[in-house]
Amino acid sequence: MNMKQDKVMTLKDAVREYVKDGSHISIGGFTINRNPMAAVHEIIRQRINDLHLYAHSNGQGADELIGGGCVSRLDIAYGGNGKYAATCIRFRKAVQEGTIQIEDYSNFQMTLRFMAGAMGVPFLPTVSSLGTDLVNVWGFSKEERERDPKIPNQKMVVMDNPFGGWMDTPKVVLVPAIQTDVTILHVQKADKQGTGRIQGLTFADVEQGKSAKNLILTCEELVDTAVLRRNPDQNNIPFIHVDAVVPVSYGAYPTACYGYYDYDPAFLWRYARYAKDDNLYREYLRKFVHEVKDHEEFIALNGGRERLAKIKADPITGYAVNLDRG
């Protein structure tokens, strides 16, 4: 958090200021929707590494951060991209080749972990996963946990219900809070002070944002404070949590942004082809990330305005009706 009145920054400066080698980080969105892709590419471009990434189901964003060599540790529930990758390809390769360390959770557990961080409590209970390997199999060893003050001393803890059988529940699983150094969310609208408005599903973005020491919002539109305050019930990110506001049109591309544009199926298929081969993927990173100045140039390289017209959201449905998605 910071209490500046004007938090507008360039993406380059916001990433340089708040995302460091070794940072614990989370990104908003879910599989192929509203991932902060412009920011993901900027992180790769700045060659930030050794990140500890926390993800429930951040498909495209997580896959590119991993593929871009930025991640060394990962807490994750799901690495998939719907029809475009049943399992995210660079994620799969990195785990199989042992180039990242991973620990598995469920989507609800990751949500609760962010929520615990947002609430300022060390853990929250659930009845999910009792008796399974999510509880029993750890990715980070006891020794590593003891060495590193930034990860909790246990993965999860099973506990008898201390209130007896209250709520017909004999046992609970306690999942540890997450407090990230930085979280990056892409939202539809924000003002310069940092009030944010997410339209459509919020996924776990609000909890993630509030669990962060530093929160960067990238937004489709920077709007006047007066406009957002006309309907405060529609605003879901309070400015007091926010550190930087970065206007980036199409900042979630190639993932979708409800009410603005759809995901780009043609890009996602092309990406899958690059991702399957190490040499091609290096080529992808060079051509589309490292040698690109910014997100606008990235989009220009991928069909530019003509392509954006194809995925433009219909104002009624919020997605591109009859888009060729095969």
Added chain:
Amino acid sequence: MGEYTLREMMTIVAAREIRNGDIVFCGTGISMLAAMAAKNINAPESVIFFETGAIDSKLEEIPLAVADSRVMYLAATNGGLFDAFTTMQNPITGRHVIGILGAAQIDLYGNLNTTVIGNYIKPKNRFSGSGGGCDVASFVPRCIIFMQQEKKRFVNKLDYFTSPGHMNGSNGRKKAGLREGGPTVVITNMAVFRFDEITRQMYLAGCYPGITTQQILENMEFAVDVSRATEVAPPTAEELKILRNKCDPQRLIL
């Protein structure tokens, strides 16, 4: 009776399990299509619901991920993951939820692996992971499971235990502290399996037309009781018409 594909058969067999009043938790692909088919064919008053937080989405086009903007259009409410999972964990609403899941491996008791083949730390094959699968399997009383009928998938021992089925048999869930329930049916490209009321072991409930019990058993590592198996009714012309023309006219899943 016209021609139909195995995928169409699996979708319709699953749709028939869904009843009016059910809240259907579905994932991507064929499970989404089964939920849409049920809504359009046999259970118009079922509610399609996504872990991403959308309830009773309109689904004018088929979503290709549970976060697809298509699940947000004309939904009753658009919330988030917290709303979706607490709806299932809450026993008042949770007991009306039917889950639809898939897996890389399944065992005799319907326990699932969607995480790894081989060693956890450096696996031979890494899959997507639990997602919301383990949560659904832990919370709700009924689950439909889609599987490919292959020996490497119907295994004696899971390489990784992601989502709870009936644990190790009768009372297994209770002993683990889980809610009552567990998988009710396993639908494959050859057969339909259910779980014995007492032992909670999987048994063969039905074979698809032209498939023998022998063929099915050859495609499983463990043996199951086949004495209760009947022939599964193929999709009717009407079911196929709705599935093809109304649910997936663009053939994105079928």
